[in-house]
């Protein structure tokens with residue numbers, strides 16, 4: 001039998017994630033081969049992602065290869081995946097989720113974000129993180145630091161910022177646990193949809209029997225319920241990765257509890273609600289949450305954000 005060809009971006013984090021999927025497949029006796037692809041998002045480094053604008057800057061090229069059969073599956077951070085995929089594509093599995101928190105990472109041990117007396121310049125490129133800081137910790141200054149994790153750390157080392165605000169999952173996968181100074185609360189820094197999970201994407205042309213084997217080897221059921229609820233929330237709010245919406249679902253005894261909302265770019269307004277319901281109706285639960293957020297003022301906030309970002 002031919003090995004399963006796994007398409008991935010070439011960053012260290014992407015390769016780590018692709019190898020993780022390969023390990024899970026190999027543990028079930030399946031053979032694998034990793035195929036590295038450079039995407040538009042990897043090439044354009046000097047423009048903020050929120051300004052490149054097009055959805056799927058990191059995914060288009062991988063999808064071309066899936067559609068042509070060049071690769072059998074593509075591996076992504078679930079967080080980077082748009083809420084709607086092009087016709088014929090699907091996220092067929094989600095791996096067991098890592099800790100979902102955002103963290104502050106620095107070589108320095110004396111980085112404080114809660115004390116207005118202690119100045120801190122944080123590097124980040126996420127509108128959600130910047131807006132959330134403006135809401136809870138307006139004294140913290142931010143600077144846009146882009147690129148893969150290694151590049152961002154280099155920029156911090158050369159003085160671009162005191163510390164970086166990142167996802168725990170990425171920092172941990174890259175082995176930077178020693179530099180984690182603070183783990184941020186999930187109530188304040190509610191993560192982006194999908195943060196901490198790895199997604200496997202496939203095209204309709206994937207052989208159904210092979211698809212079944214891949215799902216059995218890589219999918220984590222609880223994470224799947226959580227991600228389905230969160231992604232359904234995202235779909236209603238039309239949040240691309242540049243829109244500061246946040247959502248976290250938890251799972252307990254057949255139920256999902258979903259908490260999420262939106263924060264205005266200036267941090268002045270933040271709306272958050274909770275909804276729970278049966279896990280096998282996770283999509284409906286996420287949708288109900290989105291409707292609650294929209295009705296309680298989220299609609300107005302989202303409109304303003306889209307206008308500001310399109311300027």
Ligand SMILES: NCc1[nH]cc(CCC(=O)O)c1CC(=O)O
Pocket residue numbers: 077078079080165166167168169170171194195196197198
């Ligand atoms: N936005 C880029 C991105 N996409 C996935 C991760 C980390 C891994 C994950 O959240 O699963 C990161 C880096 C970050 O947000 O710090």
